[in-house]
Amino acid sequence: MNDAYRAMSVFEQALDLQPAARADFLDAECAGNNALRKEIEALLRADVASTDFLAQPLTGNTDRSGERLGSYRLLQLIGSGGMGSVYRAERADGAYSKPVAIKLLLYDAGDLRTRFALEQRILGALSHAHIASLLDVGNDQNGAPYLVMEYVEGAPITVYAKQHALDVRTQLQLFLKILDAVQTAHSQLVVHRDIKPSNVLVDTHGEPKLLDFGIAKLVGDSVPSTTRTGLGPLTPEYASPEQVRGEPLGTASDIYSLGVLLYELVTGARPYRITDTRPSAIERVVCETDPPRPSTQMQTRQLGGSARDLDAVILKALAKQSTRRYASCATFAEDLRRWLDGEEVLARQPPWSERTTRILRRYKLAVSVATAATLALLLGSVFALWQAHEASIARDRAERINVFLQDMLGATDHGNLGRNAKLGDILDSARRNADHVLVNDPPTRIATELTLAKTYVTLGDLDNAREAAQSALTLAEQNNLDEAALETRIVLGYILAHRGDFTEAETVLVSARAQALKTGTPRQRGDSAAQLGFLETRRDNAAAAQRWLETALEETPTELIESRAAAMNDLAVVQDSREDYAGALLTIRQGVALLRDAFPLGHPLLAQSLGNLATVLDDSGDHAAASAQYDEALKMKIELLGENHFSVVSTLSTLTWRSVQQKDTTAALGYGARAWAAAKTLSSDNPQISYAAITYAQALMQANRPREALPLAETALKMRKAKLPPDDIYLINTESVLGLVQAQAGDVAAGEALARSAYERQLAKLGEKHVLTVAAKQRVDQVVGLRMPVPKT
Structure with missing residues (x-):
């Protein structure tokens, strides 16, 4: 490290200290190097005199x-x-002997008071051993608020590490505690936004504490972003690329700042050198400059582990694109623990998107956007195997599955499949080959079948999905692989419920739940409850569904963002069906906020949640907001999945029905035609086919085209009769619609009989005020009107 860089590094660390502590720090750092010390002291004086907006603190009272x-x-x-x-303070009455820290508001400005109140709200909601806690609140004699907080007597984590000559492994153990603290904040939808050494103090007992939530925000809140608030200026070296660009911030921004902190902790230097504090210069350095590998900056080569792996972990946290960073602090911590345990870290794995891209290039004329999304999910499912088994076994198995699937998907010559093979054909070929290639490796074959089953689901091919999942379960049971059997039952139960095979789904999922409670992981317990909730939702048993989904949210670990968001999505649907619109909006917005933060570029589950948010808004009467959410959901689904995907069919069908209700016949016909065209590409048992058929039939009826509507309504009824019990309200509703269609198509007697029967059954089951009962009664009245003679004029 040259003298100039060394001077800048020490100067930047000195900035994080109180002025009174800097002399001792410089004594230790400069160690007799007077020239170095003079240069640093000159930099500190220049910093004090600077009027730059990022470097000059506001003068206070x-x-x-x-x-x-x-x-x-x-x-x-x-x-x-x-x-x-902030003041060190004490209880004047002696009731509390320990010192406290009291934070006072300097100016009683509206925005500052609002932000101060937000900090109080955030600190009051957080409870963690490594977060400085809020003890009390009050107002001074002028009515200005103040916060009483835990007083932490200690040094910034980087200074503490140097003073105590901590080795890298001990530094990482210390850092893991801060990751856990930030994970807790993130689980409460709190983004810190100012993580740096001076906000991470290590106390006299060697325990780190996270401080200063002065510029923190709640995910989804509309608190304006600022470049400086709290107790000092924003330190640009710790700001994420999106932060210096002034973009909306999520938890990924904190992960980046944690990456900078870890880089400095293990190397003694920050990853970037910022000498020009103009915003454009800062943006250029942070957003466009790649930091040196940490191992090249370390003062020691005695790491106690692989330098290359540790580099990979730190640089993953420092990725310029937020989506390339760790998905959560929990996964960041998990990779550091792998390093500490001598295991290969996940950060060293080649990016899945790059592998997928290489495969897709070979199918660039034949593979659609939907296929691209599916392949990404497919390879991502393999990646998830790392967390499903004991680490060393899982690593070998995951790699074997990955090699097998890429050999199948990326082969240069698919022989009989031909140049324009569909992805479904390729997956079918992969399944056949798995029977031979993996015949002597049941655990790997089970995991492969599960991966393929999930991929078939994303394609809407529920027949092959069920077959693959059932094959995996049979293998697991034959080989007494209890953990694999549990995982497989959860997936199979979901597929069966999705198909409408409710009795079989219940048997499988009840068994999975019992096993999960006995031997499963927290994730498996949460998943088993969530899938039972999904089953009860499909059976229209709202009370039972809500109980299961609330249980799932209680049991699912906070770091499993997608699982929690999926449960929130399903719970909101249930709350909406029970007309608890306020509860549904709160639940679905929490899920949407989690997913937007985790997947800023979009995700199928986010698109699904946006669609359900739109439905709840519609049901609550906010139709304008609902329209905007429907548009965003549909656009995102098509971009990620392609037009011919069952989830897109679902949204198009909902928009068809919505347009019918709004008497917008032109829009209803447009959405309906698109939904039906896409539905015809799905596997023959996909329930979205019947949904598309019945909603398009209603659009055609509104357009006075009953003969075109008739075969669609008949198709919908035939499919639903094959899957649903006779008393299912949606099956009865389909009969009601078909009765009206038959009547308008000319067979009034048959139509009236079917419509009346449907109305009487809905009345008995739902009561006269239910929306489906009301709709059934209206159809009976319409049919009766068709057989009445037209009055003469």
Whole structure:
């Protein structure tokens, strides 16, 4: 490290210290190098004199040390910035012997008061051993608010590590505690936004504490972003690329800042050198400059592990694109623990998107956008195997599955499949080959079958999905692989419920639930409850569905964002069906916020959740907002999955029905035709076919085209009779629609009989006020009107 870089590195660390502590720090760092010390002191003086908006703290009120605030006495000013001042204080009445930290609002401006109240709200919601806790709140004699917080006497984590000569492994153990603290904040939808050494102090017991949520935000809140608030200026070296560009921030921004902190912790230097604090210059450095590999900056080669793997972990956290970083602090911590345990880290795996792209190039004339999304999910499912088994076994198995699937999907010559083979054909070929290639490796074959089953589901091919999942379960049971059997039952139960095979789904899922409670992981317990909730939702048993889904949210670990968001999505649907619109909106918006933060470029589950948010908004009467959400959901689904996907069919069918209700016949016909055209490409048992058929039939009826509507309504009824019990309300509703269609097509007697029967059954089951009962009664009235003679004029 050259002298200039060394001077800048020490200068930047000195900035994080209080002025009184800098002399001792420079004594230790400069160690007799007077030239180095003079240069650093000159930089510090220049920093104080600077008027740059990123470097100059706002001047505050006079020192209030000695003043009494309620039960507390201010002892010493320990920090001041644009939003407030912090004092070491004590209880004046002696009721609490430990010192506390009191944060005061400097200016009673509306925006600062709002942000101060938000900090109080955030701190009050967080409880963690490594987050400085909120003890009390109050108002001074002028009515200005103050916060009483845990006082942490210690040093910034980077300074502590140097003072105690911590080795890399000990540094990582310390850092893991902060990751856990930030994960807790993220699980409460709190983004810190200012993680840096001065906000991570290590106390006299060697325990780290995360401080200063002064510029934190809640995911989804509309708190304006700022470049400086809290107790000091925003430190650009710790800001994420999206933060310096002024873009909306999510939890990925904190993960980036944690990556910078870890880089500095293990190397003693920050990854970037910023000497020009103009915004454009900062953006250029942070967004366009790649940092040196951490191992090249370390002062020691005694790491106690692979330098290349540790580089990979840190640089993954520092990825310029937020989607390439760790998905959560939990996964970041998990990879660090792998390194500590001597295992290969996930950060070293080649990016799945790159592998997928290489495969897709060989099918660029034949593979659709839907296929691209499916392949990405397929390879991602293999990746998930790392978490499903004991680590060393899982690594070998995951690699074997990956090689097998890529050999099948990426082969240069598919022989009999031909140049324009569909992905479904390729997956069928992969299944046949798995029977031979993996015949002596049941665990790997089971995992492969499960991966293929999930992929068939994304294609809407529920027949092959069921077959693959059933094959996996049979193998697991034959080989007494209990853990694999549990995982397979959960997947199979979902597929069966999705198909409408409710009795069989219940048998499988009840068995899975019992096993999950006995020997399963927290994720498996949550998944088993969620799938039972999904089953009850499909059976229109709202009360039971809500109980299961609430259980799933209680049991699913907070770091499993997709699982929690999926449960929130399903729970909101149930709450909406029970007309709990406020509860449904709260639940679905929480799920949407989690997914937007985790997948800023979009995700199929996010698109599905947006569609359900639109439905709840519609049902609650906010039709304008619903329209905007429907548009976003449909656009995202088509971009990710392609037009001919069952999830797209579902949204198009919903929009068809919605347009019918709004008497917008032109829009209804447009959506209906698109939905039906896409539905005809799905596997023959996909329930979205009947949904598309019945909604398009209603659009055609509204357009006075009953003869075109008749075969669609008949198709819908035939499919639903094959899957649903006779008393299912949606089956009865389909009969009601068909009765009206038959009548308008000319067979009034048959239509009236069917429509009346459907109405009487809905009335008995749902009561006269239910929306489906009301609709059935209206259809009976319409049919009766068809047989009445037209009055003469």
